[in-house]
Every structure is written in C-alpha cells, then in structure tokens.
Amino acid sequence: MADRFEEPAFGAVERDFSQVDKARLVQALSRVLAPASLLYDLEDLRPYECDGMAALRQLPLVVVLPDTEAQVVEILKICAAQQVPVVARGAGTGLSGGAQPHRFGVVLSLARFGRILSIDAHARRAVVQPGVRNLAISEAAAPFGLYYAPDPSSQIACTIGGNVAENSGGVHCLKYGLTIHNLLKVRGVTIQGEIVEFGSLALDAPGYDLLPLVTGSEGMLAVVTEVTVKLTPKPQLAQCVLAAFDDVVKAGDAVAAIIAAGIIPAGLEMMDQPATAAVEEFVRAGYPLDAEAILLCESDGTPEEVAEEIGRVRAILERSGATDICVSRDEAERLRFWAGRKAAFPAAGRISPDYYCMDGTIPRKRLGEMLRAIQDMEKKYAMRCINVFHAGDGNLHPLILFDANKPGDQHTAEAFGAEILELSVALGGTITGEHGVGIEKINQMCSQFATPEIKAFHRVKAAFDPAGLLNPGKAIPTLNRCAEYGRERMGRTSPQAHPDLPRF
Amino acid sequence: MDELIQAWSERVRQAAASGGKLRIRGGGSKDFYGREPVGELLETGACRGIVNYEPSELVVTVRAGTPLAELEAALAEQGQMLAFEPPRFAAGSTVGGCIAAGLAGPRRAAVGGVRDFVLGARLIDGRGDVLRFGGEVMKNVAGYDVSRALAGSLGTLGLIVELSLKVLPRPVAEATLRFEADEADALHRLNAWGGQALPVSASAWRGGGLHLRLSGASAAVEAAVARLGGEGVDAAEAEALWGGLRDHTDPFFSGSTPLWRLSLPSDALALALDGEQLVEWGGAQRWLRSERPAADIRRRVEVLGGHATLFRHGDRQGACFHPLSEAMMRLQQNLKNAFDPAGVFNPGRLYEGL
Numbered sequence: 047m048a049d050r051f052e053e054p055a056f057g058a059v060e061r062d063f064s065q066v067d068k069a070r071l072v073q074a075l076s077r078v079l080a081p082a083s084l085l086y087d088l089e090d091l092r093p094y095e096c097d098g099m100a101a102l103r104q105l106p107l108v109v110v111l112p113d114t115e116a117q118v119v120e121i122l123k124i125c126a127a128q129q130v131p132v133v134a135r136g137a138g139t140g141l142s143g144g145a146q147p148h149r150f151g152v153v154l155s156l157a158r159f160g161r162i163l164s165i166d167a168h169a170r171r172a173v174v175q176p177g178v179r180n181l182a183i184s185e186a187a188a189p190f191g192l193y194y195a196p197d198p199s200s201q202i203a204c205t206i207g208g209n210v211a212e213n214s215g216g217v218h219c220l221k222y223g224l225t226i227h228n229l230l231k232v233r234g235v236t237i238q239g240e241i242v243e244f245g246s247l248a249l250d251a252p253g254y255d256l257l258p259l260v261t262g263s264e265g266m267l268a269v270v271t272e273v274t275v276k277l278t279p280k281p282q283l284a285q286c287v288l289a290a291f292d293d294v295v296k297a298g299d300a301v302a303a304i305i306a307a308g309i310i311p312a313g314l315e316m317m318d319q320p321a322t323a324a325v326e327e328f329v330r331a332g333y334p335l336d337a338e339a340i341l342l343c344e345s346d347g348t349p350e351e352v353a354e355e356i357g358r359v360r361a362i363l364e365r366s367g368a369t370d371i372c373v374s375r376d377e378a379e380r381l382r383f384w385a386g387r388k389a390a391f392p393a394a395g396r397i398s399p400d401y402y403c404m405d406g407t408i409p410r411k412r413l414g415e416m417l418r419a420i421q422d423m424e425k426k427y428a429m430r431c432i433n434v435f436h437a438g439d440g441n442l443h444p445l446i447l448f449d450a451n452k453p454g455d456q457h458t459a460e461a462f463g464a465e466i467l468e469l470s471v472a473l474g475g476t477i478t479g480e481h482g483v484g485i486e487k488i489n490q491m492c493s494q495f496a497t498p499e500i501k502a503f504h505r506v507k508a509a510f511d512p513a514g515l516l517n518p519g520k521a522i523p524t525l526n527r528c529a530e531y532g533r534e535r536m537g538r539t540s541p542q543a544h545p546d547l548p549r550f
Numbered sequence: 551m552d553e554l555i556q557a558w559s560e561r562v563r564q565a566a567a568s569g570g571k572l573r574i575r576g577g578g579s580k581d582f583y584g585r586e587p588v589g590e591l592l593e594t595g596a597c598r599g600i601v602n603y604e605p606s607e608l609v610v611t612v613r614a615g616t617p618l619a620e621l622e623a624a625l626a627e628q629g630q631m632l633a634f635e636p637p638r639f640a641a642g643s644t645v646g647g648c649i650a651a652g653l654a655g656p657r658r659a660a661v662g663g664v665r666d667f668v669l670g671a672r673l674i675d676g677r678g679d680v681l682r683f684g685g686e687v688m689k690n691v692a693g694y695d696v697s698r699a700l701a702g703s704l705g706t707l708g709l710i711v712e713l714s715l716k717v718l719p720r721p722v723a724e725a726t727l728r729f730e731a732d733e734a735d736a737l738h739r740l741n742a743w744g745g746q747a748l749p750v751s752a753s754a755w756r757g758g759g760l761h762l763r764l765s766g767a768s769a770a771v772e773a774a775v776a777r778l779g780g781e782g783v784d785a786a787e788a789e790a791l792w793g794g795l796r797d798h799t800d801p802f803f804s805g806s807t808p809l810w811r812l813s814l815p816s817d818a819l820a821l822a823l824d825g826e827q828l829v830e831w832g833g834a835q836r837w838l839r840s841e842r843p844a845a846d847i848r849r850r851v852e853v854l855g856g857h858a859t860l861f862r863h864g865d866r867q868g869a870c871f872h873p874l875s876e877a878m879m880r881l882q883q884n885l886k887n888a889f890d891p892a893g894v895f896n897p898g899r900l901y902e903g904l
Contacts, residue, residue: 168741169817192745213691224689226698227666240877248813248856249658249834250702252872253882253900255665258698262691279747306606308629308719348747350769407687409607439688440607479689487692494692498679502889506694509884522693 056514057504059526063150063518066130068107071152074128075110078120083158085109094135094153098200099143099486101456106133106147111155115235115271118154122269123239125152131518132237134265136177136208139200141403142484144211144264144520151518154269156207162186163272170277171230171247176207176270180214183275192277195222198480199388207270213262215480217313217387218344220438224480226261228276234260234268237511242268259506264482264521267510281346284312285356286380289363290337290370294318297339298413300366301437304343305410307362309355313344314438315387318417321394321432321445322386328393331386332379334370341368341437342383390434391445398430398447402459405487406470407441407479419469420444427462429455441479442470468493483521491521492528500525551613554596555680555711561592562709563678566892574705574896576615577642580651584704584899586866594646597711600624602686609669609686611714614646621645625717633661633718638797646710652702655796656752656763659744659816659831661718664701670714671697673707676890686714699885705896706904707889721751721765723772726788727780731760733820733829740832741817748774754795755829756802763792795830802828802837808864810838810847814856823850837861848872871900 055061068086075084085091086108095103107130112118125132131151138145147153159175162183166172167190172183180201184193197216198204204214210232213225222228231245245257260267291297297316304311317325317340322333333340341363345355356373363371374380394401408416417433424431430447444466448459467477467490477483477490491500503522507514523531565572571589581587594615602611605628612621618638625631635655636648649671654663670684684690684697700710731739736755743750749766761783764771775782783791794800803809812821816833825840840847844860851858857872864870874882879901886893886904898904 166817167745169815170741170745190745213695215689219689223662223666226695227662236877236881242875242877242881246813246855246857247815249831250652250663250813252857252859253874253878253904254707254885255652255699255702256881256885258665258695259885262695267694279745281747302606305608308722310719347749347767348770348773350773351749351767354767354769407689409604409609409686411604411607436689441687441689474685475687476685476690476692478692479687480691482691483693491692499681499683499693502675502679502681502683502696503693505888506696506885509888510881 053501054504054508054512054514056518056524057501058524060519060524061514063129063131063148066107066128066150071108071124071128071130074124075108075121078117078124079110079112083111083113085111094147094155097135097138097143097145098141099146099484101450102143102146102485104147104149106149106151106153109153109155111158113158115241118235118269118271119239119241121152121154122235122237125515126237126239126513129513129515131515132269133517134207134211134269136205136211137179137203139204140208140212140482140484141405142478142482142486144482144484144517146485148518156205159207159271165190167192171274172277173272173274174206176210176273177205180204180206180209187277191280193280194275195228195278196225199391206273206275210261210270210273211263211265212480212482215436215441217315217436220314221310221312222278226258229257229261229273230276231274232257232260232270233272234270236268237513237515247274262482264484265517266507266521267516269516283349283352284344284346284380285352286374286383287343287345287356287359287363288333288372288383289341289343289368290334291339291341291367292337292369294339294417295414296367297341298410298437300341300363300368301413302410303362303366304359305438307358309358311343311355311359311438312346313342315342316340316435316437317387317390318433320430321390321434324397324432325386325389325393328396329385329389331382333386337369342387387434390443394432394445394447399449399451402446402448402463404442404444404446404463404466405478405481406467406475407439408470408473408475410437410440412473412475413437413440416442416469416473420466423462423465427458429458429462431462436479439479440475464490485520488520488523488527489531491523492531497525497528500528551597555674558592558709558711559674559678559680562674562676562894565894566676566678569892570894571897572894574709576644576647577617577640579638579640579643580647582862583651585870585902587899588897592709594644601712605630607686608688608717609714610717611670611686611712612645613712614644614710616645618643618645618648626720629720630717631720632667632715633657634664634667635796636664645713649701649713650703650705650710656754656792656830659834660751665698667716668698668701668713669716671700671710672712673700674709674711676708676892676894680711681708684714688716704899706886706900708895723768724763724765725771725775726783726791727762727764727775727778728783729760729762729780730758731755732758736760736829737817737820737833744816744832748778750832752792753830753832754791756827761791763788802826805839806863807839807841808860809862810840811859811861812836812838812851812856813859814851814854818854818856821850823847844868869901
C-alpha cells in the first residue's frame with residue numbers, strides 16, 4: 047500500500063546538476079525565445095548574479111526573459127525535459143537569497159510581466175502580472191479610493207510575484223494581514239508546463255486549499271504568471287502616535303497592553319535608542335534622542351473611529367510609563383514619523399559599511415528577554431546591533447553592523463545572526479517572519495524543524511515538482527545538510543533537532 | 551496526552567500497514583457534510599483542553615477534540631473571539647472538526663476565513679509521524695504553510711491533534727440595519743459598500759430584505775448607521791438572525807430539499823436558478839435550496855466564476871464538491887499521497903479517490 051509514494055531523493059542529499067549541457071539548453075530555448083530574451087554571455091548574466099542578499103553571488107548558465115505565459119510553459123517543459131534547475135526572479139529585492147541563481151540552471155525573470163491587466167473597483171480586485179511592483183498596484187487603484195494593503199518596506203521596487211513567493215508582510219499586517227490574506231487567486235505554471243489556478247475569484251476554492259502552500263513557497267512549487275489581489279478601501283484618516291520610553295521593556299509592555307485592551311492598531315512599531323539615533327541623523331523624523339525606545343502606533347478609519355482609538359492608546363501609553371507622547375497633527379507629520387522607521391535600513395548603511403538584517407519572530411511577551419540577550423551578544427561578538435521591530439506582531443529586524451572588508455567580520459556577523467535566530471526558535475518563535483528562508487537561513491531550518499517535518503516538506507515539494515527542479519537548494523534543507531549543521535553546532539546547544547540521523 | 555497521541559500514532563501505523571481506513575470524528579456535528587464517511591471510527595474527544603492562551607498575544611493553542619463551546623467561552627471571558635464565526639451545527643462541535651471542515655460564518659467576508667486564522671498545527675500523518683507546522687506567532691514563513699492548508703481538508707491529510715489560532719477582540723459596538731432591496735439591487739449595494747471604509751461585518755439578503763451588520767468602535771458604528779440609513783433592528787432580534795445564519799438554525803436551512811452552497815465572486819450576477827436563495831458574505835456566498843440537477847447548478851455557477859458544493863440532503867455517493875481540472879486533481883492527489891500514502895484517513899470524504 048505505502049508504495050504509492052516514493053520518498054523524493056532530493057530530500058536526503060542535494061541533487062547534482064553538473065551534467066546540464068549549456069549548448070543543448072540554449073539551442074532548445076532559442077526555438078521559443080527571441081535573441082533579446084535569452085542571455086548566456088558572461089556580461090549579460092552579471093546583473094543576475096545575486097538578489098537583495100548581495101553577499102552571495104552565483105552566475106547562472108542562462109537567463110530567460112519571456113514575454114508570454116505560453117513561453118513560460120515552453121521554457122519549463124524544456125527545463126523539465128533536460129532536467130535543468132529553474133530559479134524564478136522578480137525584482138531581485140529579496141533579502142534571503144531566494145532568487146540566487148543556480149550554477150547549472152536557468153534564471154527565469156518575470157520582469158516583462160509588468161502589466162496591470164484589470165482593476166475592478168466595484169468588485170475590489172486587481173488582476174496583475176507578477177512583475178508589477180507592489181506600490182504600482184496601490185497607485186493604479188488610488189483613483190477608486192482603494193489600495194493593496196501589504197506594504198513591505200521595499201514596496202517601491204519589489205514585485206507582487208516576489209511578494210507571493212515570500213508571503214511578504216509590511217508595517218500594517220497586524221490589522222490588514224500578510225500577502226496570503228490579500229490574495230484571491232494565483233495562476234501559475236508547474237514544472238511539467240501545466241497551467242494551474244490556486245484560489246478563485248470567490249472567497250474559497252474546491253478541494254485542498256493550495257493557495258497557502260504556494261504563497262511563501264519561494265518559487266519551489268510553481269512559477270507564478272498572474273495574481274489576482276484584493277483591494278481595500280482607503281481609510282478616511284490615519285494618525286500616528288509617537289511615544290518615548292526610558293526603558294525598552296516598558297515599551298514592550300506597552301505594546302502588550304494596547305493589544306490586551308482590544309485594540310488592533312494599523313501599525314505598531316518599535317525602535318531602540320541606537321536605531322533611533324541612526325535614522326534621526328539621516329532623515330530628521332523628529333524622534334527623541336534621549337529615549338531608550340520609541341513606539342509608533344498608527345490608527346486608521348473614520349475620523350470618529352481614529353479619535354476614539356487614539357484617545358484610548360494615549361491613556362494606555364501614559365499608564366505604561368511613556369516619557370513623551372506626540373500625536374501627528376497632519377498628514378505631513380504622520381509621514382515624517384514613518385519616514386524614520388522606513389529609513390532604518392539605509393540609515394544602518396550610513397553608520398556602518400555593512401549590515402546584516404535578521405527577521406525572527408517571537409511571542410511579544412518575550413521581547414524584553416530577546417533585547418537583553420542581543421545586548422549580551424553585542425559584547426560577546428564585539429559587534430553593534432541596532433533594533434527595529436514590527437512590535438505588533440513580534441517580528442524583529444535586528445541590524446547587525448559590520449565591515450565586510452575586515453577579515454572575519456562577515457563570519458562573526460553570521461554567527462551573531464544565527465544565535466539570534468536560534469534564540470527566536472527557543473523563545474517559541476520562528477527564524478523568519480517575512481523575508482523567507484532562501485539560502486540564508488537554510489541551516490537554521492534544521493533548528494526549527496525536526497526530521498519528520500523536513501521530510502514532510504520535501505514530500506510537499508515533490509507533490510508539485512517530483513524531480514526537484516524549481517529553485518533547488520533553497521528554503522528546505524536536505525537531511526544531510528541538517529546532519530552536518532548539527533555536527534557543527536554540537537556542544538553549542540543542548541536539544542538535538544535530529545536525534546535519529548547518523549552524525550559521526 | 552502524549553500517551554494518547556502515541557496510541558493514535560500506533561493505530562494509524564497499523565491501519566496503514568494492513569489497508570485499514572479511519573474515519574476521524576470530533577463531535578459528529580458535521581457527519582452530514584461531504585461524501586459518505588467510511589472507515590473505522592476514531593473519535594477525538596479525549597484529546598481535549600486549552601494548552602496555552604495568551605490574550606495579549608492574540609493566540610490560543612488548543613487540542614483538537616476540545617468542544618468549540620468551551621474554547622469560545624474561554625475567549626469570551628477575555629473579550630475575544632474566533633473572528634471567522636465557525637458554525638456550531640450541534641452542541642458537540644470540536645475545534646478540530648471546525649478547522650478540518652473549513653467552514654466560516656457571517657463575518658467571513660469582513661475578516662477572513664478559517665485558513666486565515668490558523669497559525670500552527672500538530673498532526674499525525676498517514677505514516678503515524680507526529681508533525682508540527684507553523685507556531686504561535688503571527689508572521690512565520692519558515693517552511694511550507696501546511697497548517698493553513700489543513701483548513702477544509704476534511705481530515706483527509708492527517709489526524710489533527712492540536713491547533714494554534716489567531717483570535718481577535720470582540721467589537722465594542724454592533725448594530726444591524728434592514729433595507730428593502732431586490733436581488734440585483736442588494737448585490738449592487740453590497741459591492742458598493744465594500745469599496746467604502748465602512749465597518750460592515752456581515753450581510754444577508756433574501757426575499758426582498760437585506761440585513762447589514764456593522765461592528766467596531768462605537769464612533770465608527772454610529773457614524774455608519776447615520777450615513778447608511780435603513781431601518782434599525784433591535785439587538786435581540788439581530789443576535790437571533792446572525793446566530794441562526796451562522797449555526798443553520800434559521801428556518802431557511804430546515805427541510806429536506808437539497809442545500810447548495812455556492813461560492814461566487816461577490817459581484818457575480820443574480821443566479822437565475824429556480825429555488826429559494828439566501829445571499830451572504832457581501833454576495834460571495836449564496837445558499838440555494840433546489841431540486842435542479844447538479845449539472846445545471848454547477849454549469850451556471852461556473853459561468854459566474856464560482857464553484858458549487860452540495861452541502862446537505864443530496865446524493866453522498868456522488869460528487870459533493872465541485873469537479874477540479876485534471877491538472878489540479880493530480881496536484882491534490884499528489885498532496886494526499888505525500889501525507890497519507892496508504893489512504894488511511896477519511897477516504898473519499900472530499901473527492902472519490904482522495
């Protein structure tokens with residue numbers, strides 16, 4: 047009975063693709079693509095050698111830039127027939143190396159799928175191609191008083207296809223949800239070249255709900271060719287409260303108190319003192335520089351609703367010991383408050399040659415513990431870390447500051463980051479809230495999941511892609527890698543995630 | 551509890567080895583739903599209790615056999631709720647059954663469906679392995695989001711033993727309005743309101759009357775009531791109305807005429823199928839009582855861009871859920887095989903052969 051299912055071989059060890067024949071591949075692809083859509087010379091490939099995780103670079107064999115879904119189908123069929131890895135790519139803004147090319151593979155760029163196909167204001171939905179930028183959807187919907195709610199900080203550049211691949215969040219997802227909560231339908235092509243639609247124009251679809259599996263799957267299950275998103279009515283008014291605290295833990299407690307009072311703010315962000323100082327110097331958002339932590343709490347809705355909520359939030363912040371509370375008086379001031387938060391990453395880039403951004407999520411109540419632990423790690427690794435948090439949903443973005451030109455610094459920053467991620471898991475959280483696993487956090491997957499779950503993930507992958515051709519080596523580690531990683535960190539941590547694997 | 555889970559895991563292993571089938575059952579309140587259940591009964595009632603509830607984290611972790619009523623009472627004590635308003639077709643409904651069935655109530659269109667509130671799950675797969683996916687945090691993109699995919703899987707992928715769910719505060723204020731409207735007018739208004747920043751939390755249209763529920767901050771509800779007009783419905787009557795729609799105790803759901811659940815784009819045109827109709831979710835869910843042949847109903851719904859479920863009082867040997875494309879069916883079959891290669895769990899409950 048049980049032989050209806052064969053364990054995917056790629057789950058144990060990474061598949062060797064060194065036999066891929068570039069000339070044969072190019073020849074087959076040239077039959078479906080115009081010369082300008084098929085790149086294989088070194089200088090043409092160079093721009094694709096990394097995504098937002100620039101520390102890792104790898105040239106692909108070939109880059110393809112199809113214009114139509116029919117071409118995507120043909121490309122995937124060719125790659126399936128020749129057993130060539132395929133890495134789909136949007137704007138390449140991802141931070142975890144999810145779009146890093148495969149050495150023996152094709153990069154399938156969706157850059158030319160850049161059209162908004164329709165905006166239906168009455169039904170509040172937009173049908174867009176995957177290469178459309180996140181912000182472009184909201185801009186196109188704005189004349190109808192609508193917008194696309196998820197707003198990752200990179201929204202001016204990142205594409206909706208990439209957002210689907212990563213299940214991206216943003217600063218407003220506590221109230222408005224992640225990408226998955228704002229999708230109706232995703233149309234994609236499987237590695238076999240079959241067109242499949244996940245979800246529907248209704249609020250559900252028959253059978254297993256594969257939309258949540260595909261969303262956040264990091265290009266491992268299908269190549270997205272069309273996305274239908276929900277549009278949300280623009281709130282009449284948004285106002286932001288800026289509160290200062292003389293203690294980080296007090297700020298964390300204030301966050302919990304707001305939620306406990308039954309308030310779901312549109313955004314709830316926290317920055318520690320070093321982060322505040324870094325952005326203040328950069329954008330002059332008006333943040334108090336003497337505060338140990340600041341909170342940004344946004345309220346949106348009708349003017350009546352906002353006034354009521356801001357009143358309640360203010361009272362809670364006062365009770366929680368805020369040393370200073372300031373409510374945005376107009377839209378310009380509100381945007382200035384946010385400008386600081388949204389500039390946190392570039393600000394880190396200004397005060398340090400390099401920074402490494404982490405993305406763990408923890409239960410909110412463990413925030414204080416995490417911050418103290420990070421302070422200890424700063425001493426341990428002799429490296430600075432500035433902290434910005436999506437406090438409302440416990441998603442942390444510690445930015446580890448380092449200098450890649452200093453020997454050993456990169457490695458130290460990685461070890462620092464790995465310790466933060468492993469602590470996130472130990473505190474009951476996860477190694478990635480919204481940036482994805484990609485190649486960056488592949489080892490830490492072994493800390494978060496045990497062998498049976500890793501095996502189950504590989505089986506899910508095989509259900510869509512039995513040969514393991516879509517984005518191989520990303521997101522889900524092989525069992526072999528986990529065994530090796532376990533060996534490497536033996537003695538560092540006590541519980542072993544894979545007690546059943548041979549280790550020596 | 552560990553012993554119970556171990557015993558279940560052993561039972562699954564034996565079933566898988568011997569060609570056995572298991573029919574997973576919580577409170578049995580949805581025994582009528584889906585294709586005819588087969589297999590040896592495995593009741594989840596003993597796997598009961600709230601494991602962890604942190605109101606300020608907006609998360610509850612609960613064992614699958616916990617009665618929904620028990621969970622909802624615990625949440626209500628803290629002023630919170632399961633925002634998707636799962637139906638309670640009978641007193642014994644369990645949390646596991648609620649997620650496995652994937653059914654949501656009147657608030658669905660406003661806040662999201664069952665899947666949107668699932669954060670994590672622990673389940674026993676068809677090999678007897680105990681697996682844990684997701685967790686207790688809102689944002690988590692490590693690994694495929696298997697726990698959300700369990701919503702609506704009707705227990706065919708695994709035996710759910712524990713769930714972590716996102717919960718929300720109960721609205722401070724609520725009001726229900728009634729409008730006179732024919733079907734086309736009601737559909738038009740519902741979609742138009744959907745495009746405005748109004749605190750609409752539920753809607754229902756039938757036979758010329760459109761009910762609209764508003765929920766949220768007092769100021770927001772008051773402002774919306776003043777703006778929308780209509781006729782106010784008193785609180786007790788409103789509670790009975792929405793409760794009846796949620797739990798199917800409303801007279802519309804009595805009787806033995808086949809009951810169809812039609813899931814449609816909210817702006818889909820009027821059905822134009824004979825039979826009594828009830829429209830919910832801003833137009834996206836339409837209930838139909840009709841003796842019309844299944845093929846007619848499915849064809850019409852497909853044209854409108856949706857899908858049809860034979861919800862109750864139909865032929866349970868045939869297809870209850872809408873037929874899938876060949877490519878999609880193959881993916882679903884593969885996924886089933888990935889979790890339950892021997893076909894132990896609830897065979898055929900969702901589709902024949904799944």
